[in-house]
Amino acid sequence: MDKVCAIFGGSRGIGRAVAQLMAQKGYRLAIIARNLELAKAAAGDLGGDHLAFSCDVAKECDVQNTFEKMEKNLGRVNFLVNAAGINRDSLLVRTKTEDMVSQLHTNLLGSMLTCKAALKTMIQQQRGSIVNVGFVHTDMTKDLKEEHLKKIIPLGRFGEPIDVAHAVVFLLESPYVTGHVLVVDGGLQLMI
Secondary structure, eight states: OOOEEEEETTTSHHHHHHHHHHHHTTOEEEEEESSHHHHHHHHHHTOTTOEEEEOOTTOHHHHHHHHHHHHHHTOOOOEEEEOOOOOOOOOGGGOOHHHHHHHIIIIIIHHHHHHHHHHHHHHHHTOOEEEEOOOOSSGGGTTSOHHHHHHHSTTSSOOOHHHHHHHHHHHHTOTTOOSOOOOOSTTHHHHO
16 A cells, blocks of 8 residues: 555644654655645655645635545545644634634634545545644744743643654554544643
């Protein structure tokens, strides 16, 4: 089986760290982001024959077209990583409704649409893996009040993208692990 992986949000942060680790392991990658130039730069940094695609995950037609292009140029997608996301962090009373809708469309609906598209192929192949990623210390979370949060994380630091990348690859390569939520939080849940 070809090891073809689609990484949505693969141009930066967690997605980029996952791509770097998977490229080292011999996967053929599709790096997908809204900004095609950033996706091309990330794919180019990996070496090899990885490809870049532009896609707005909140639009079903974009997602479907991207999967068709990936299959045509790389082969069937066996692995899917959803690391695309936006952050419109603000107090609820100050948050604009359009920002809430945008965040829901990208972070929730986008993951659902990419899973739906990937499952069609995975069901035909009777195999495949999908990992949906949360957040750690990246550009998307740079405005959080870190010092306060670091005090309550038992490891005393925010997770870095590579910390999550190792967990993602573990899940992708563990065919008998299914429907599992793997918490990669430096022990934070132990304190809650």
